[in-house]
Amino acid sequence: MAAPTDRSTDTTSPVVNKGELFSSFDVEAFEVPSQREEAWRFTPFRRLHGLHDGTAVATASTTVTAEGLGAGVRLETVDRTDQRLGTGGVPFDRVAAQAFSSFTEATVVTVEREAQVAEPVVVTVTGPGEGQVAYSHIQIHAEAFSKATVVIDQHGGGVIGENIEFVVDDSAHLTVVNVHDWDDDAVHVAAHHIGMGRDAVLRHFAVSLGGKTVRLSPRVQYRAPGGDAELWGLYFADAGQHLEQRLLVDHSAPHCRSQVVYKGALQGDPSGDKRGEAHTVWIGDVLIRPSAEGTDTYELNRNLVLTDNARADSVPNLEIETGDIVGAGHASATGRFDDEQLFYLQSRGIPEEQARRLVVRGFFGEILAKIAVPELRERLAAAVEAELESAGA
Known part of the structure; x- marks a missing residue:
């Protein structure tokens, strides 16, 4: 799979679609972002501790460990001169470029050609600690005809800027589960660069x-025909949390498929204190270029508001530049509990508090059921239950 192009010298070309946005490995090629820009208008800069403007200087590093490295899987720690780094994609905003310019060591996990890895590989990333700043770089490379599941489990505290590359070669099948289980103080800004080969399959x-x-x-960038990517997301925002997801699925090759399903729940401080607001942002961009005949794509976002003082922004965008497609669509909705569902459960003798919990569990059940790692699925279900306990839902 060819390495992507650094467009750092191409600052005057007109942007014809979101797939042509400026990208570069050089942080100085980017202007400091402002909230007048669409890509940053929801992001609270005051909370980023300088990640966006270059004032966040690395004071520590993240710790990366791995388990489940059986036959056919290699784990390497490499320096920034390794030529494989950056083949998944070029940074497309200043924070990603800052992270690429600032890391000293990167972690590369390679699933070797034709390897069929039965047990999940678990990569654990621990933050630098409260008051510390770190930049991280990870690459997950599934070589041709391989199949594996990789869990990236992130926890701890601190301020972290990060790039993660997922390079999925021809006919490879990669499942990735990225869990953000950070401490309450953590600030994490991450770019995931996904490069898809011919007939590659990704479940993210x-x-x-x-x-x-x-x-x-x-x-997501399709670099050859036949790619199949599904992106599933689950998020639960408490009082004072800002959780933001911005996706771009760039269909630039023919006969590729994508499906995006993200679901979130929010519970803020009902006292009305602005500092206790729970805020989520989901921006879903899908681009179908003129060369992407035979594309089949759909994206969906649902948000469940559990209390007052909670705000969910949801913006699906679909850009179609060819009429020769299989299908394309999107949907988005934000709302409170369905009164009919609650009434149905209560009419059968289930107390209101328990009925509310059952509704939330059912809301997230579709995504949790897709995670084919039983221990992780049970852990995440328990975490959702703990979130509900904290709200008294």
Whole structure:
């Protein structure tokens, strides 16, 4: 699979679609973002501790460990001169470029060609600690005809800027579950660069539960025909949390498929204190270029508001530049509990508090059921239950 192009010298070309946005490995090629820009208008800059403007200087590093490295899987720690780094994608905003320019060591997990890995590989990332700043770089590379599941489990505290590359070669099948279980102080801004080869299959799960401010930007690029990507997301925002997901699925090759399903729940401080607001942002961009005949795509976002002082922004965008497609669509909805569901459960003798919990469990059940790692699925279900306990739902 060819490495992506650094467009750092192409600052004058007109942007014809979101797939042509400026990208570069050079942080100085980007202007400091402002909230007048669409890509940053929901992000609270005051909470980023300088990640966006270059004042966040690395004072520590993240700790990366791995389990489940059986036959056919290699774990390497490499320096920034390794030529494989950056093949998943080029940074497309200043924070990602800052993270790429600032890390000293990167972690590369390679699933070797034709390897069929039965047990999940678990990569644990621990933050630098409260009051510390770190930049992280990870690459997950599934070589041709391989199949594996990789769990990226992130916890701890601190301020973290990060790039994660997912390079999925021809006919490889990669399942990734990224869990953001950060401490309450954590600030995490991450870009996921996803490069898809011919007939490659990706199942990408993003679960955001912890952290004070988390902004995740996955970008899928099809580099050959036949790619199949599904992106599933689950997020639960408490009082004072800002959880933001910005996705771009760039259909630039023919006969590719994508499906995006993200679901979130929010519970703020009902006293009305602005500092206790729970805020989630979901931006779903799908681009179908003129060359992407035969595309089949759909994206869906649902948000369940559990209390007052909670705000969910949801913006699906579909850009179609060819009429020769199988199908394309999107949907988005934000609302409170369905009174009919609650009435149905209560009419059968279930107390209101328990009925509310059952509704929330059912709301997230579709995504949790897709996670084919039983221990992780049970852990995440318990985490959702703990969130509900904290709200008294």
